[in-house]
Amino acid sequence: MDIANKDGMFFLPPPVTSALDALEEKGYEAYAVGGCVRDLCRGVTPHDYDITTSATPEEVEACFSGRRIIETGIKHGTVTAIIDGEPLEITTYRTDGEYLDGRHPESVTFSSEINDDLSRRDFTINAMAYSPRRGLRDPFGGREDIEKKLVRCVGEPDLRFGEDGLRIMRALRFASSLGFEIEGETAASIHRNRRLLRLVSAERIYAEYKRLITGVFAARILTEFRDVMFTVMPELECLEGDEYENAVAAADKAGCDVITRTALLLGREENLPALRRLKPDGRTYSSVAAVLRHINGAFETDDVSLRRLLGGVSYENARRIVDARRARGLMTEDEAARVTANLNEMEARGECVNVRMLAVTGRELMELGVPEGARVGEILSRLLEEVITCRAENDKAELIKFAKAMREAQGD
Ligand code: ATP
Ligand code: MG
Numbered sequence: 001m002d003i004a005n006k007d008g009m010f011f012l013p014p015p016v017t018s019a020l021d022a023l024e025e026k027g028y029e030a031y032a033v034g035g036c037v038r039d040l041c042r043g044v045t046p047h048d049y050d051i052t053t054s055a056t057p058e059e060v061e062a063c064f065s066g067r068r069i070i071e072t073g074i075k076h077g078t079v080t081a082i083i084d085g086e087p088l089e090i091t092t093y094r095t096d097g098e099y100l101d102g103r104h105p106e107s108v109t110f111s112s113e114i115n116d117d118l119s120r121r122d123f124t125i126n127a128m129a130y131s132p133r134r135g136l137r138d139p140f141g142g143r144e145d146i147e148k149k150l151v152r153c154v155g156e157p158d159l160r161f162g163e164d165g166l167r168i169m170r171a172l173r174f175a176s177s178l179g180f181e182i183e184g185e186t187a188a189s190i191h192r193n194r195r196l197l198r199l200v201s202a203e204r205i206y207a208e209y210k211r212l213i214t215g216v217f218a219a220r221i222l223t224e225f226r227d228v229m230f231t232v233m234p235e236l237e238c239l240e241g242d243e244y245e246n247a248v249a250a251a252d253k254a255g256c257d258v259i260t261r262t263a264l265l266l267g268r269e270e271n272l273p274a275l276r277r278l279k280p281d282g283r284t285y286s287s288v289a290a291v292l293r294h295i296n297g298a299f300e301t302d303d304v305s306l307r308r309l310l311g312g313v314s315y316e317n318a319r320r321i322v323d324a325r326r327a328r329g330l331m332t333e334d335e336a337a338r339v340t341a342n343l344n345e346m347e348a349r350g351e352c353v354n355v356r357m358l359a360v361t362g363r364e365l366m367e368l369g370v371p372e373g374a375r376v377g378e379i380l381s382r383l384l385e386e387v388i389t390c391r392a393e394n395d396k397a398e399l400i401k402f403a404k405a406m407r408e409a410q411g412d
Contacts, residue, residue: 010040010130015083016049019090020131022063028055029114030090031129031137038125041146042178051090052129054112060090076108093117099163102199115139122160122167123174124152149180157189165196169208169232172225176215187224194228205232206278213261219252222265233274239267246328253327259284260320263291264327287317294321295328301339306346307388310353318343352387352394355380360399368403379403 012020016032023030030053036046053060060079061069068082077092095116097107111117114129114137121127124142136143140154151174153160153167161167168190175182182190197205209232212218222229226244230237236244251264262275262284269292275285290313299321300306309318319340326336352358360383362376370376383399386392392402 008135009132010037012049012130012132013086015086015088016051017132019051019064019081019083019088020133023051023053023055023060023090024131024133026055026059026063028053028059028063029131029134030055031114031131031134033117033129034121034126037128037130037136038142038146040130041125041128041143049088051088052093052114052117053090054093054114056092056110060092077110094120096120096163102162102165102196103201105163119154121154122164122170124154125150125174125178125180127154145183149178150183151175151178151180151186152183153186153189157186158193161189161193161196165193165198165200166204166208168194168197168228169200169205169212172221172228173208173212173215176212176217176221179215179217182221182224190225191227194225194231197228197231202277202279206280209278210258213251213265214256214258218261219248222248222251232278233266233271235271235274236265239271243267250324250327250329254323257320257323259287259291259317260324260327263288263295263320264324266292268296269293287314287320290314290317291320291324295324299325299330301331301335301342303342303346304389306339306342307351307353310343310346310351311384311388315343315347352384355384357394358383358387358399359394359396360403364396364400365403368400370403370407379406382406 012032020030020032030051032049033052034050036049039046055063057071057074057077057079060081064081070080070082070087072078072080072089077094079090080087081090082088093111093114093116094108095111096105097109099105118127118129118137118139124140124145126142127140128142129137145152151171171182171186171190174180212221215221223245239247247265247267251261254260254264266272266274266288269289272289272292275288294309294313306318309321313321322331322336322339322343325331326333331339346353350357358380362380365376365379366372370379383392383402386402387394392398
């Protein structure tokens with residue numbers, strides 16, 4: 001199940017081993033730590049590597065003199081070294097001081113003990129360190145929890161969530177994305193402490209939410225921890241009857257896309273404030289809003305209707321709408337596949353779906369004598385309607401002829 005070789009060694013990329021060596025050669029301890037060790041134990045290639053060391057930030061800088069160093073978070077003990085063009089975060093072993101606000105430690109203290117550093121980490125699966133010369137450090141049974149597929153707090157759950165409420169969302173995110181369960185006591189503590197999330201900034205919650213909603217286990221976690229979801233998205237609590245279950249089931253059937261799944265979870269446009277409060281980027285928010293507008297009610301899928309739809313939503317969002325409707329059972333698999341293929345072809349053909357894509361511009365109409373102002377927009381809209389309904393080709397000469405005919409008919 002893991003990719004450790006027969007000597008219990010994991011493969012670390014050359015920049016990581018050379019950073020570990022640089023620190024060890026000067027007499028310090030150094031390990032790869034956190035998510036990368038978790039992924040190595042799972043047999044998954046890590047997407048990045050963090051290093052933890054007994055060296056203080058100044059000592060780390062001295063070890064890497066001559067290489068590019070960024071003083072990312074010196075106060076918190078983090079130095080970023082650029083090794084073979086790759087940024088590597090190197091953090092001094094530390095313990096966190098008291099948490100008074102449920103968000104940040106009042107102070108951090110550097111330590112010379114790896115176990116101090118591992119014990120401040122959130123979950124057992126994230127509290128392991130590995131180095132080729134020192135082997136695996138796993139004081140909390142992280143490896144066993146990986147085998148059992150469990151997310152479990154390091155230490156007393158109530159205390160750990162009390163220190164930092166974000167860990168509640170992180171537990172849900174890891175369970176959802178890794179396909180793990182949350183261990184019983186940790187789960188009970190999450191339910192008890194869910195309101196601590198109110199102390200956590202929207203941006204940090206949203207970053208974890210995105211990974212939770214797109215996880216393979218999302219439906220299970222959203223169901224088991226609906227009370228937590230209602231704390232971060234109170235509007236969901238107002239969904240009636242089995243609307244929440246249906247929303248979760250639909251989100252689960254949809255592709256792994258934050259926008260489609262969020263639209264399905266919210267279910268209705270009135271629930272958009274739940275998303276707005278989490279402060280997503282503007283593009284995500286407006287895409288969710290666009291998908292939500294078309295997820296309920298009638299939806300025509302003939303070419304003309306699709307072109308009309310595309311006047312208001314991007315191709316990407318149109319495909320999300322189709323997927324969302326399929327997931328809700330409003331469209332059959334076959335129909336969804338046919339419409340998606342049709343959308344792809346329209347996009348490839350560069351089909352005209354809005355006035356900006358017309359072969360004639362407002363300026364050209366004015367050159368023909370149309371007075372500047374509302375009348376230009378009106379004629380463009382009518383030309384678009386002609387093109388969308390295939391009564392005219394999107395061809396400059398033809399559209400100009402049409403425009404002239406319209407003006408004559410109107411007598412202007
Ligand atoms: P990913 O693969 O998503 O990057 P990760 O485990 O590396 O997962 P990060 O958010 O990058 O997650 O955090 C790196 C490590 O820092 C974690 O593995 C964990 O040991 C520790 N950590 C991060 N956030 C917290 C927190 N809020 N409380 C305690 N430890 C944390
Ligand atoms: Mg990480």
